[in-house]
Amino acid sequence: TYLYELPNGLRIVFTPTAKSGIVYCGFLIGTGSRYESEKDNGMAHFIEHSLFKGTQKRSSGKILTRLESVGGELNAFTMREKTCFYAISLKQYFERAVDLLTDLVFNPLFPENELEKEKKVIIEEIEMYEDNPEETIYDEFTGLLFNNHPLGHNILGKIETVSNFRRDDVVNFWKSFYYPGNMIFSVVGSISFRKLENIINKYLLILKDASPENEFVSVGNYEPFxxxxxxxxxxxxxxxxxxxxxxxxxxxxxxxxxxxxxxxxxxxxxxxxxxxxxxxxxxxxxxxxxxxxxxxxxxxxxxxxxxxxxxxxxxxxxxxxxxxxxxxxxxxxxxxxxxxxxxxxxxxxxxxxxxxxxxxxxxxxxxxxxxxxxxxxxxxxxxxxxxxxxxxxxxxxxxxxxxxxxxxxxxxxxxx
Structure with missing residues (x-):
């Protein structure tokens, strides 16, 4: 496994494989539901969805088909403390995967009309989970366990919070966490280190770092219930x-x-x-x-x-x-x-x-x-x-x- 850090603060981790013709790569970002305020609950997950809605050089349709057209996969997920965007492709399309991931993570447009549509999609997702008793009781228990601390927030947010998200709030949250020094770029696959280095220098080395001040709020005391x-x-x-x-x-x-x-x-x-x-x-x-x-x-x-x-x-x-x-x-x-x-x-x-x-x-x-x-x-x-x-x-x-x-x-x- 190779580890190194770019001048812009982005850390790279690469594990070469001997036989697989597939390459797995992705950005792990140090943000999730624990970094949200009460009124922003669900914002990290909302941004995860919204980054697929268009960039400065690609429409949402082109984002979705860019890898799928060659049999690859593009996806993302949000956790309490992290968000991940990843791609899976044949190794001959690895550069295409890196180009696409970098574009959607660092160059989103957040078009107003798409944000409004995505609110409806996520509200449907929230209602789907509310129909699932195992998910519902786990989320409520976690909220009680961390005594209203953001670590216990529902990752999807609440219908009332998601409904009230404004584009300015979305952009500000994205700027606060989506910068190279708050990310890891991870690669596993049968490619040479030299090829990886060339692609990283082409797409990732040019990224500019930022230094926003994000408050980390520790969890409080626990009272059994x-x-x-x-x-x-x-x-x-x-x-x-x-x-x-x-x-x-x-x-x-x-x-x-x-x-x-x-x-x-x-x-x-x-x-x-x-x-x-x-x-x-x-x-x-x-x-x-x-x-x-x-x-x-x-x-x-x-x-x-x-x-x-x-x-x-x-x-x-x-x-x-x-x-x-x-x-x-x-x-x-x-x-x-x-x-x-x-x-x-x-x-x-x-x-x-x-x-x-x-x-x-x-x-x-x-x-x-x-x-x-x-x-x-x-x-x-x-x-x-x-x-x-x-x-x-x-x-x-x-x-x-x-x-x-x-x-x-x-x-x-x-x-x-």
Missing amino acids: RHTKDKDYQQVQVILGNRAYPLKEKKRIVLSLINNILGGDWMSSRLNVILREKHAFAYNISSGYNAYLDSGSFTIQYGTDIQYLDKSISLVSKELKKLRENKLSSFELNRAKRQMLSQYAMYRENYGLVMQNQARNLMDLGYVLSKHEYFKMVNHIDAMAVLETVNDVMDEKEMSLLIYKNRQKLSSEIKK
Whole structure:
């Protein structure tokens, strides 16, 4: 992996591949929903959409067809602290991909008529997510967990905020964050370093840096909560969790392992076995750990029938208590490590994810985590570290709970 920085502040990370005829590249920008004010909620995501609506030399139609006409892909996504624009193409069209990405990220027009149309599109997206109980309860829980701090903002924003966006506000937000010193350009593919350098010098070296002053607001204190709300969903939705470790905390690797054991992407995870396989109380149950610059979140989430609500919460609580009070056996710890290392090995075969994650590493940590370093971190985890981390993050008194109930279904169950 090659790392270097241009005079304008743009950092480049490049990992060559031996066999693939595909090149993955993208800009990672240090902005997301946590950098929005209350009235600007949804702005980072709105700009992500709006950059596809025309530049100084391309219409929106030409942006959409420029790569697709040669079988490539152009896309973007917004997170709480980052936004990513990426392209996938055959290596002979790599220069076309870089040209297109650079144009839409640095030369947007933000045409008024297109912005008004995009507001309607995003409002439809918000309404679509509001019809999804898993998404809705997760977003509300995250907002409560971070106690109205922007880190807990809904990434899509609210209908009332998106409806009131003005072009001047959009342009000002874009100028505040879309500059080379706040970005990483990441490339993975079977191209030579010389070719990459030539293309970077042609399209990226000429970009001008800026130095806007953006305020970073740290998250405040956390107070555990327990709320039950009436919602018009068929299932009861349950989510419980706590704040967790930030990106640079060494114990985050231990929490990732615990997350795998509890409710990761394995049918043999503890919570899946106990709630689904043994008791048939849920179709899907998962846990998740998200790390941010100065905080993090750990959650357990599932849907169940109203008659199983109390029993299912009790079973989850018992599993957490077991982890808090008992060291993992050598067998289970070693199995969990093997699972994590296998996941990492499979991830390394997905060059699109490698392109994104090496950019995140560089932005968050200042370096790209190597396979050797990752394996060393995982193999270094011991049972005592797991026990301490579980008691730190999953302390029963510090866990919060949010439940969505359907009042009508509850009434019918009582009548039975």
